[in-house]
Amino acid sequence: MPTALHRPVLKAASLYFAAVFFCGFVLGSLRIFVLLPLMDELWAVCLELPIMLTLSWLIARHLTRNRKDLYPAAARLWMGIWAFGLLMVAEYVLATNLMGARPSSYFSHWATPAGAIGLAGQIAFALIPFVQRITRS
Numbered sequence: 001m002p003t004a005l006h007r008p009v010l011k012a013a014s015l016y017f018a019a020v021f022f023c024g025f026v027l028g029s030l031r032i033f034v035l036l037p038l039m040d041e042l043w044a045v046c047l048e049l050p051i052m053l054t055l056s057w058l059i060a061r062h063l064t065r066n067r068k069d070l071y072p073a074a075a076r077l078w079m080g081i082w083a084f085g086l087l088m089v090a091e092y093v094l095a096t097n098l099m100g101a102r103p104s105s106y107f108s109h110w111a112t113p114a115g116a117i118g119l120a121g122q123i124a125f126a127l128i129p130f131v132q133r134i135t136r137s
Contacts, residue, residue, distance in 0.1 A: 008069040012129075013082035019059045020083070020125060021090055024052055041114040049121045053128075060129045076129040084126035 027048050035044035060079075064070045070079065095101040109115035 008067070009075050009078045010082060012063050012067070012070055013079045014086065016056075016060055016063055016079060016129070017083040017086040017090070019063075020052070020056050021087060023055045023059075027051060041112075042117070045114045045117050049117060052121060053124055056125045056128050057132070060132060064129060064132065070129075071133070073130060073133045076133040079129045080126040083129075084122065087122060087125070 031044045031048045035047065064076065064079075070076060092103075092106060095106045096103055110119045
């Protein structure tokens with residue numbers, strides 16, 4: 001990635017992560033406290049995921065609209081990669097420090113159907129800025 005793109009990409013990635021993480025925190029709380037008592041975790045995640053991906057799409061579009069420094073596909077790809085990295089660190093810290101999960105259980109959850117779908121959604125979150133760019137050209 002060219003040096004000139006570092007600052008705008010990191011700023012956009014940080015804003016993208018923060019906005020989507022906030023939405024995920026709110027929706028995740030609703031999933032845990034409202035949906036999980038009523039249904040299986042897999043169904044709760046399947047209900048939450050399309051909402052999160054829609055919000056991610058709208059947030060990424062807003063952050064990159066009319067931004068020449070974020071126009072190159074590589075800049076969009078790096079934006080998603082950085083945002084994904086921030087998301088993974090934040091979720092790990094939240095799960096292990098605030099929710100009391102052990103590191104091994106945090107990672108092993110990805111092997112469950114609900115965990116795998118959640119991880120796939122997070123990977124999709126990372127690719128959204130890039131997909132928006134390549135589908136507009």
